[in-house]
Every structure is written in C-alpha cells, then in structure tokens.
Amino acid sequence: MTTEDKPMHMIVNCETHEVTYVPFTDEEIAQKEADYQAELAQKQQALVEAEAKEQNKTSAIAKLTALGLTEEEAATIVL
Amino acid sequence: MPLVSLIEKKSVSGVNSVTFSSIPATYRDLRVIIYYATNTVGNFNGTVRCQFNGSTSNIYNNELWNAENANLLTQASIIGSNNFMLGSGGPSASNNSSNRNPIDFYISEYRNTTLRRNGLSNNWGGGVLDSGSASSGNPYNYAYTGALEQESQTALSSITLFLSGTDNFIGTTMHLYGIG
Numbered sequence: 001m002t003t004e005d006k007p008m009h010m011i012v013n014c015e016t017h018e019v020t021y022v023p024f025t026d027e028e029i030a031q032k033e034a035d036y037q038a039e040l041a042q043k044q045q046a047l048v049e050a051e052a053k054e055q056n057k058t059s060a061i062a063k064l065t066a067l068g069l070t071e072e073e074a075a076t077i078v079l
Numbered sequence: 080m081p082l083v084s085l086i087e088k089k090s091v092s093g094v095n096s097v098t099f100s101s102i103p104a105t106y107r108d109l110r111v112i113i114y115y116a117t118n119t120v121g122n123f124n125g126t127v128r129c130q131f132n133g134s135t136s137n138i139y140n141n142e143l144w145n146a147e148n149a150n151l152l153t154q155a156s157i158i159g160s161n162n163f164m165l166g167s168g169g170p171s172a173s174n175n176s177s178n179r180n181p182i183d184f185y186i187s188e189y190r191n192t193t194l195r196r197n198g199l200s201n202n203w204g205g206g207v208l209d210s211g212s213a214s215s216g217n218p219y220n221y222a223y224t225g226a227l228e229q230e231s232q233t234a235l236s237s238i239t240l241f242l243s244g245t246d247n248f249i250g251t252t253m254h255l256y257g258i259g
Contacts, residue, residue: 007095007245012098014099032245039125043157
C-alpha cells in the first residue's frame, strides 16, 4: 500500500481551524484490520447466540403447550 | 444556554479518522453532530467509534440500545472497552448527500477534573432504505441510543471519530458545538 492509498487521519484544530492530513502507519493499519476482524467475529457470534436463544424459546413454549398451557401462559414463563 | 458553533467540516476521500484537537476550555458541555457517509457501496458493515484525548488505555464503558430489534449492544458482546461505539449500519450508498446517517453525541462537563467523562449518543438511519439488513429486511431504519463513560477525569481537549475497518468518511459533515 503506497502512502497515497493509506487511510488518513484528518486533524482539525479548533482554535486555528487549520486542517492537516496524516497517513496511517503500517502498524496502525495492521491493528485496525485486526480490530475489525475481531469486531466482525463478535457480531457473527452475537447473531448465532441470539438465534439459538430464539430457538430455545420457541422449543420451550412448544413443550409447555404440549403440557396443556396456552401459548399466552407459556409465554409468561419463557422470557 | 447558548449553542456556539466551534467547527464545521466536510471530510474528503481517504479519511478514516477525524480529530477535533485544541478544543477551547470555554464551555460547559460539548455537542458533536455528524452526518456520515462512507466509500462503501452496499451495506456498510463497520461501526463509527470515538476516543477521548486519543487514549486507548482508559476503560470506555458503553452500552447501546437498538430500537429496531430491541437488541442491547454491550462492551462484552460487540463494543469493546478502548473506545466508544456511536453507531452502526448504513449508509447504503457511497458519498451520497441524500443518504447520510446522523449521529448526535452530547458530552457533559468536559472540563471537570473531579468527574469522569460521560455523554449520551443517538444514531439513526435517517430514512435510508437498506436491503442489507438480515434482521429486519427492507426497509431498514435503525435507531440506537447509548450511554457512555470514560474512566478518566482528565479534561477533554480532543475528540477522535473513526470508522472500524479501513473504509473512509468521504462526504461526511461534522459539527462541534460548545454549550453554556
């Protein structure tokens, strides 16, 4: 990645209103990529956990209704 | 209390982070309003983040509630602890002036050295139609609200906003106000 291709910091001085642009270092880019991949993995994990929770809830309500509860009654037990 | 405009800037191509430095120690509170766009065409998978005084060593406590699907995003799940997460999702088109998403971030008592830094943030879809949402289909119009605290009593003199990943903020407008 050339300097021209690198993401930049835009620094705005609130006293002088001067704006400067500083390219990210290679280390900053590597850290950013690693942080982003970790974030995507965590997002995926959160989606999987939410889906599993929803499936467990549906299953629990089905089992409770099989025991004679109405769906409304079962839903008050299963949070 | 008067609301005083300190800075209004538009980001150019290639900018991934924006820092407001040398914030005057003149006001009581600060308010940051940005209308963000990115260079990504299609669904933006990253998030908009923030750090105070460039610190990565302080702990940032932060939770966001998403009204679209009633999900709570926590530090432990997604946000992490060395920055604030201000927003996620959209905009769904690149550098489109009619397709930018707002973030409104209020920071209280930014100069107070006996209290920790804290604030409230809001981020919403701005009416953007986004077909990339798996959770709610199309149209997708999310709304986040969040509470934030940095475990630091250092007076705030700089605020950095950045995108996770290496996308850039092209076409994003940023405003900083002093209050009181």
